[in-house]
Amino acid sequence: MKPSKLVSGAWYLIPFILILVIWEAVTTFSLLPPDIFPPLTTTFASFVSLVAEGTLVGSLIATVERVIASLLIAIPLGVVVGLLMGWKGSIFRFLILIFTVVFAIPKLAFYGILLFFFGVSDTSIVLIASLSAFFGVLFPAIASARSVDSTLMKVAKDYDAGDMQIFFKVLIPNAVSGIASGVKLALTLAYIEVVTAEMFRAAPGGVGLGWLMQLYAIYDQPGAVMAVLLVLLAFGGVVVFAADYAEGKLSMWRK
Amino acid sequence: MAGVRVDNVSKSFFDFKTHAELKIIDNVSFDVKDKEFVSILGVSGCGKSTLLYMIGGHERPTHGTISFSDVKDSKAHLTNTVFQEASLFPWRKVIDNVIFGPEITGGNKKELRTKAMEFINLVGLSGFESAYPSHLSGGMKQRVAIARALMNNPEVLLMDEPFASVDAQTRMIMQEQLLRIHQKSEKTTLFVTHNIDEAIFLADRLMILSARPAKVKEIIEVNIGKPRTWDLRSSKEFVDIYGRVLKSLREELERAGLFH
Ligand SMILES: Nc1ncnc2c1ncn2[C@@H]1O[C@H](COP(=O)(O)OP(=O)(O)OP(=O)(O)O)[C@@H](O)[C@H]1O
Numbered sequence: 001m002k003p004s005k006l007v008s009g010a011w012y013l014i015p016f017i018l019i020l021v022i023w024e025a026v027t028t029f030s031l032l033p034p035d036i037f038p039p040l041t042t043t044f045a046s047f048v049s050l051v052a053e054g055t056l057v058g059s060l061i062a063t064v065e066r067v068i069a070s071l072l073i074a075i076p077l078g079v080v081v082g083l084l085m086g087w088k089g090s091i092f093r094f095l096i097l098i099f100t101v102v103f104a105i106p107k108l109a110f111y112g113i114l115l116f117f118f119g120v121s122d123t124s125i126v127l128i129a130s131l132s133a134f135f136g137v138l139f140p141a142i143a144s145a146r147s148v149d150s151t152l153m154k155v156a157k158d159y160d161a162g163d164m165q166i167f168f169k170v171l172i173p174n175a176v177s178g179i180a181s182g183v184k185l186a187l188t189l190a191y192i193e194v195v196t197a198e199m200f201r202a203a204p205g206g207v208g209l210g211w212l213m214q215l216y217a218i219y220d221q222p223g224a225v226m227a228v229l230l231v232l233l234a235f236g237g238v239v240v241f242a243a244d245y246a247e248g249k250l251s252m253w254r255k
Numbered sequence: 256m257a258g259v260r261v262d263n264v265s266k267s268f269f270d271f272k273t274h275a276e277l278k279i280i281d282n283v284s285f286d287v288k289d290k291e292f293v294s295i296l297g298v299s300g301c302g303k304s305t306l307l308y309m310i311g312g313h314e315r316p317t318h319g320t321i322s323f324s325d326v327k328d329s330k331a332h333l334t335n336t337v338f339q340e341a342s343l344f345p346w347r348k349v350i351d352n353v354i355f356g357p358e359i360t361g362g363n364k365k366e367l368r369t370k371a372m373e374f375i376n377l378v379g380l381s382g383f384e385s386a387y388p389s390h391l392s393g394g395m396k397q398r399v400a401i402a403r404a405l406m407n408n409p410e411v412l413l414m415d416e417p418f419a420s421v422d423a424q425t426r427m428i429m430q431e432q433l434l435r436i437h438q439k440s441e442k443t444t445l446f447v448t449h450n451i452d453e454a455i456f457l458a459d460r461l462m463i464l465s466a467r468p469a470k471v472k473e474i475i476e477v478n479i480g481k482p483r484t485w486d487l488r489s490s491k492e493f494v495d496i497y498g499r500v501l502k503s504l505r506e507e508l509e510r511a512g513l514f515h
């Protein structure tokens with residue numbers, strides 16, 4: 001890496017370093033009481049002991065698994081339904097009002113209903129997070145199907161492609177890079193919804209980052225709350241980078 | 256291979272600016288014989304692409320009918336079009352674009368790729384089979400589109416200004432290749448172009464359309480035997496036809512008010 005690249009890359013890191021510096025300053029000069037805002041050292045100690053106990057790792061794994069499960073439902077469903085809606089006007093008209101209304105309200109409103117059916121369970125959390133993530137891909141998928149080059153559609157028909165073939169050989173590959181931003185959004189939405197649902201009621205098995213955070217807040221352990229928050233942030237970062245990488249791999253045919 | 260009969264065909268579009276029907280094609284009739292190569296000329300915007308789209312089944316005539324005769328292989332494709340604008344699937348490599356047609360009808364991809372190489376060589380693109388369209392020039396893309404149409408082996412080949420974005424030297428090579436391909440495959444071909452020289456060089460007959468709404472203005476037989484070579488351009492027959500076509504097109508430009 002060239003030095004100039006290193007320098008320009010450093011700009012990405014400076015805000016984080018600033019936050020740490022301010023954090024340390026706030027606690028060193030006791031600007032906020034330490035039992036409300038814990039010093040870095042306390043946070044780090046909590047982090048180490050939480051990792052040693054195994055709670056943090058167990059919860060991280062539980063949350064990650066729920067996010068992945070939601071995405072496995074939400075992305076294929078959102079892509080297929082969205083492409084169909086963008087392609088066929090009748091399907092669009094049939095579904096759009098329902099989706100618009102559901103999209104507009106907090107998804108957690110449905111969580112209560114899910115709890116009646118499935119109780120506090122992975123199923124409830126995964127379903128509510130899938131619902132949220134679904135909208136992340138749905139709207140980009142609709143837009144992607146609508147923006148297919150009309151000449152390419154003509155070509156497909158010129159070679160007698162049927163609806164199924166148009167769907168799989170034109171709409172799907174055309175969507176791959178067009179909905180990458182939607183997939184990224186879905187990842188974030190699923191993550192947000194899983195953590196929120198975990199916080200909303202006890203998490204199944206007593207594991208989950210959201211739940212853990214809630215627990216330490218109730219038991220008044222700000223160091224532990226901060227430690228969990230840092231893990232949440234770190235995982236969020238990993239998610240975004242993974243999504244960017246996947247997008248690059250999937251659209252090799254662009255320049 | 257097959258003949259095409261265009262019978263009293265008219266086409267109108269609804270014009271949203273004037274809220275009126277805009278007539279593009281006005282009562283056009285002509286026949287293309289089996290194995291024949293017909294060039295279609297006409298001023299820009301007169302309706303050449305629209306006519307080709309109707310023959311290819313992409314647009315429906317407002318009036319009249321289009322039919323095919325002498326269809327030899329009822330299972331083969333009736334028509335394939337080389338479109339005027341860029342038409343390659345950007346996510347498919349050159350070779351996978353070329354096999355698109357037979358892949359749709361259910362061929363074995365591996366075997367098709369072997370066969371596709373013939374057509375890629377034919378249009379002078381060997382070495383580019385694994386390139387994505389975004390790495391090709393406009394002219395190269397158009398040659399891939401030609402290979403794709405030929406690979407599908409339709410009864411009638413429809414070409415809409417296929418060489419418009421090809422440079423002059425490559426264009427000359429492509430013209431001679433197309434002439435040879437036509438002689439060998441005897442594929443009925445309708446070829447739209449603005450290039451009078453190319454139209455005559457390739458065609459058995461020329462059809463000149465009038466300015467919008469398009470009518471058949473003139474049909475000219477090109478009584479020059481085949482095989483043809485580049486130097487026939489200086490022959491008397493060629494020059495005579497060239498003069499006639501030029502005069503005819505200038506009349507249409509004047510009629511459309513494009514000369515002052
Ligand atoms: N779908 C459509 N709706 C409305 N008008 C159309 C439509 N398609 C074509 N036209 C109009 O029909 C006329 C003929 O278009 P067409 O593309 O067939 O011309 P062309 O002879 O191929 O022109 P060029 O030589 O520039 O390619 C144009 O005025 C165009 O604006």
Ligand SMILES: [Mg+2]
Pocket residue numbers: 303304305339415
């Ligand atoms: Mg045209």
